[in-house]
Amino acid sequence: MSDIAERVKKIVIDHLGVDADKVSEGASFIDDLGADSLDTVELVMAFEEEFGVEIPDDAADSILTVGDAVKFIEKAQA
Amino acid sequence: MRRVVITGTGMVSPLGCGTEITWSRLLDGQSGARQVSGFEFEDLPARIACYIPTGDGTGGTYNADRWMEPKEQRKVDPFIIYAMAASEMALDDAGWHPKTDEDQIATGVMIGSGIGGLEGIVEAGLILRDKGPRRVSPFFIPGRLINLASGQVSIRHKLRGPNHSVVTACSTGAHAIGDASRLIALGDADVMVAGGTESPISRMALAGFAACKALSTRYNDEPTRASRPYDRDRDGFVMGEGAGIVVLEELEHAKARGAKIYAEVVGYGLSGDAYHITAPSEDGDGAYRCMQMALKRAGLSAGDIDYVNAHGTSTMADTIELGAVERVVGNHAANISMSSTKSAIGHLLGAAGAVEAIFCALAIRDNIAPPTLNLDNPEVDTAIDLVPHKARSREINVALSNSFGFGGTNASLVLRRYA
Numbered sequence: 001m002s003d004i005a006e007r008v009k010k011i012v013i014d015h016l017g018v019d020a021d022k023v024s025e026g027a028s029f030i031d032d033l034g035a036d037s038l039d040t041v042e043l044v045m046a047f048e049e050e051f052g053v054e055i056p057d058d059a060a061d062s063i064l065t066v067g068d069a070v071k072f073i074e075k076a077q078a
Numbered sequence: 079m080r081r082v083v084i085t086g087t088g089m090v091s092p093l094g095c096g097t098e099i100t101w102s103r104l105l106d107g108q109s110g111a112r113q114v115s116g117f118e119f120e121d122l123p124a125r126i127a128c129y130i131p132t133g134d135g136t137g138g139t140y141n142a143d144r145w146m147e148p149k150e151q152r153k154v155d156p157f158i159i160y161a162m163a164a165s166e167m168a169l170d171d172a173g174w175h176p177k178t179d180e181d182q183i184a185t186g187v188m189i190g191s192g193i194g195g196l197e198g199i200v201e202a203g204l205i206l207r208d209k210g211p212r213r214v215s216p217f218f219i220p221g222r223l224i225n226l227a228s229g230q231v232s233i234r235h236k237l238r239g240p241n242h243s244v245v246t247a248c249s250t251g252a253h254a255i256g257d258a259s260r261l262i263a264l265g266d267a268d269v270m271v272a273g274g275t276e277s278p279i280s281r282m283a284l285a286g287f288a289a290c291k292a293l294s295t296r297y298n299d300e301p302t303r304a305s306r307p308y309d310r311d312r313d314g315f316v317m318g319e320g321a322g323i324v325v326l327e328e329l330e331h332a333k334a335r336g337a338k339i340y341a342e343v344v345g346y347g348l349s350g351d352a353y354h355i356t357a358p359s360e361d362g363d364g365a366y367r368c369m370q371m372a373l374k375r376a377g378l379s380a381g382d383i384d385y386v387n388a389h390g391t392s393t394m395a396d397t398i399e400l401g402a403v404e405r406v407v408g409n410h411a412a413n414i415s416m417s418s419t420k421s422a423i424g425h426l427l428g429a430a431g432a433v434e435a436i437f438c439a440l441a442i443r444d445n446i447a448p449p450t451l452n453l454d455n456p457e458v459d460t461a462i463d464l465v466p467h468k469a470r471s472r473e474i475n476v477a478l479s480n481s482f483g484f485g486g487t488n489a490s491l492v493l494r495r496y497a
Contacts, residue, residue: 038217048212
């Protein structure tokens with residue numbers, strides 16, 4: 001995993017209180033990791049804070065999995 | 079109207095996590111007061127408070143992880159976790175875990191708080207100032223709202239009846255129990271989880287109450303001596319934290335399932351001073367009318383009262399309340415014991431009335447009046463037994479609990495032995 005992926009994974013583990021082995025690239029925040037809509041808002045905020053990027057609301061709506069978040073951040077930082 | 083009884087109690091207090099551990103330490107004369115810690119306090123005029131003892135959950139300590147998952151705790155202020163803990167204890171104690179639609183819909187929640195998530199509001203305010211609105215958590219609002227104690231408890235236990243909350247400063251807990259009892263009496267619910275919760279010990283709240291000149295400041299080096307209701311050397315209240323929750327139940331409902339009954343809620347009175355935002359009216363008229371209304375509702379006379387759990391905050395207002403009680407009880411004064419348990423646990427603000435109503439139920443159960451600590455030199459003479467220093471064993475069949483709050487809001491509850 002890339003550095004970004006590791007950091008995303010750590011944020012997800014901390015915020016959702018889930019086991020590390022569940023946080024795969026394809027894991028859906030809501031369907032697989034037990035998040036609700038407010039949890040996803042907070043996750044997006046935490047990604048913004050950690051990586052110094054801005055994730056507009058319409059982009060945030062399409063970040064549904066761990067992999068989605070990693071891809072968005074990689075692109076934003078490129 | 080239908081009759082209402084208490085069938086379960088739960089408590090998190092500065093004397094421990096649990097009703098029985100708190101009660102035994104209270105009767106033993108222990109104090110929960112100590113110097114504040116965990117935040118900057120050197121510049122505060124009041125530097126003591128009554129803290130819940132925390133630990134791994136053994137020995138009467140409170141372990142938040144036992145009551146709410148760590149990832150959920152992060153989203154709420156502690157007053158909500160205290161309410162979750164005390165509610166679960168109360169429901170377990172009552173043996174009431176509704177599973178059917180009918181039972182869940184017949185069970186409601188009415189938990190209040192005086193000020194709710196003050197600390198979380200302070201923190202969010204700093205984030206808003208320093209980082210802007212995009213960094214304000216989506217859990218800021220639902221983790222601070224006072225009625226979210228009722229909301230969280232209802233979600234956890236699937237209680238789908240009336241869901242309500244009370245905010246009347248230091249009368250909150252008593253109003254919640256009184257109002258919830260009425261919902262049962264009127265037939266809107268068969269069971270109510272009711273009480274109060276508060277987590278005020280913070281730099282912000284100590285600064286605010288100190289500015290109102292409400293807090294004790296003279297005993298910062300002797301915390302356990304600071305809360306001294308009726309004593310001539312008292313100088314303000316000592317802040318406390320915790321929650322008190324009762325399971326209230328319609329009498330026939332409780333009997334039908336063979337529930338243990340602590341006491342019957344027979345009287346409830348409410349009044350307003352219409353006088354001052356923080357001070358009680360000097361003639362004690364609001365307190366007097368409140369107690370009279372509760373006795374009238376109970377169908378009892380002043381001579382029936384055995385024990386009064388006073389509001390008694392260790393402020394100048396103590397003698398006003400005492401005068402009002404003397405006026406209510408007249409020449410029965412010598413037969414009455416009246417104590418302020420705030421001398422041991424401090425002032426739990428919105429939780430105070432609920433915790434103290436539970437103490438009244440236990441005083442009836444065990445025929446014992448808990449003590450008023452530190453009452454070395456009563457400021458005024460009275461025929462009423464103020465139970466100085468040591469608990470007093472005596473017959474207690476009827477107990478009255480007083481709560482008075484900022485804004486001149488008063489509540490009195492009357493409990494009677496169920497026989």
